[in-house]
Amino acid sequence: MERIPILKxxxxxxxxxxxxxHDRLAMTLQDDLTxxxxxxxxxxxxxxxxTLEIVDSFIGRMxxxxxAMSRVLDAMTVVVGMQPSVAITLVELGLSLxxxxxxxxxxxxxxxxxxxxxxxxxxxxxxxx
Amino acid sequence: xxxxxxxxxxxxxxxxxxxxRQMVRALAVELGFGLVDQTKIVTAASELARNTLDYGLGGxxxxxxxxxxxxxxxxxxxxxxxxGIADIDLAMTDxxxxxxxxxxxxxxxxxxxxxxxxxxxxxxxTRIAITRWKGR
Numbered sequence: 001m002e003r004i005p006i007l008k009x010x011x012x013x014x015x016x017x018x019x020x021x022h023d024r025l026a027m028t029l030q031d032d033l034t035x036x037x038x039x040x041x042x043x044x045x046x047x048x049x050x051t052l053e054i055v056d057s058f059i060g061r062m063x064x065x066x067x068a069m070s071r072v073l074d075a076m077t078v079v080v081g082m083q084p085s086v087a088i089t090l091v092e093l094g095l096s097l098x099x100x101x102x103x104x105x106x107x108x109x110x111x112x113x114x115x116x117x118x119x120x121x122x123x124x125x126x127x128x129x
Numbered sequence: 130x131x132x133x134x135x136x137x138x139x140x141x142x143x144x145x146x147x148x149x150r151q152m153v154r155a156l157a158v159e160l161g162f163g164l165v166d167q168t169k170i171v172t173a174a175s176e177l178a179r180n181t182l183d184y185g186l187g188g189x190x191x192x193x194x195x196x197x198x199x200x201x202x203x204x205x206x207x208x209x210x211x212x213g214i215a216d217i218d219l220a221m222t223d224x225x226x227x228x229x230x231x232x233x234x235x236x237x238x239x240x241x242x243x244x245x246x247x248x249x250x251x252x253x254x255t256r257i258a259i260t261r262w263k264g265r
Binding site for chain 1: 151164168223241
């Protein structure tokens, strides 16, 4: 079955969405991420959507669900790299991704996570605990 | 209104939503729509194609290139023979859904388009058309 790869880096999980996601693929990603947060005791999830040309309400709901589920599992989610045209369209569509942390790019997203989780033992990305 | 080109696609499975998005994108690029306009019409089409599948139980998407008074537009018509919509005003309300979605599909697609029409008969089906004009 087609899947979006999830990379484990220390206590972080990294996802780069590089395909035009059909609905089933989005649902699979949501399930896979939830399982892997628990399996790897991940503290954060970083989702790079810089190659996504659209985010419709289905994909938007998936991002919000991932953020909510990871929060319940004591992990943070940050969505990075949204294209300006996607952001404009998303807001006009009526979706503001409340409750989802965002950053301009992967680097800023990692900085945000490192700062947010600083002080936690082994929260650094490079530390495999 | 003169139609200078058209493409008809079936919407029967979730993969078809992706195909509709790709076809709308290709047409919008070919017609010279700006990036934001492309993104808006593709996103609106994605919402409505999903509605055709989820609520209309499948149907068709017709894409037409329009030319009127030397301006170019893209009209996309979604048609199904599903259960229809009993209360269109309610269905158009932000946040209202009869299914499991966010309730933004219809109202959002309308906001992302220059023109929007909806016709529906209970037990017969639904037809929704959106148009986006180039450079407006």
